[in-house]
Amino acid sequence: MTSQAQRNRPLSPHLQVYKPQYTSVLSILHRITGVALAFGTILLFYWLVAAAGGPESYAAAQDFIGSFIGRLLLFGWSVALFYHLCNGIRHLFWDVGVGFELDTAYKSGIAVLIGTGVLTLLSWILGYAVGG
Incomplete structure (x- = not known):
């Protein structure tokens, strides 16, 4: 049997x-973005199935x-x-042993955030410029 203290302590x-x-x-x-990518x-799969399902199902998906809500998703x-x-x-750089120094890890983290913002905005701007 486990005591109350053993049940309450973190593992x-x-x-x-x-x-x-x-x-x-x-x-x-x-990790969270990996899960978000799965959802x-x-x-994306719904859109592809709707496209294969014919004009009515594709129009509903569009x-x-x-x-x-769809654009927000x-x-x-x-x-x-x-x-x-x-x-x-x-992480690929880390896999080969590059960038573990604390200063470099912080700078590469900032680069990740900036890269995320720039790539996201560019893709949406280009998407609207090309597709309307």
């Missing part, structure tokens, strides 16, 4: 034990995706995509 360090740090927040965001891919998906891409490149 490993938890978020309530440590203050969030810049690098840990970026790491958690990487966004469901939206109506949803073109709505405020697409925008969030594009942010997740570019964050995950930029941070994934950062």
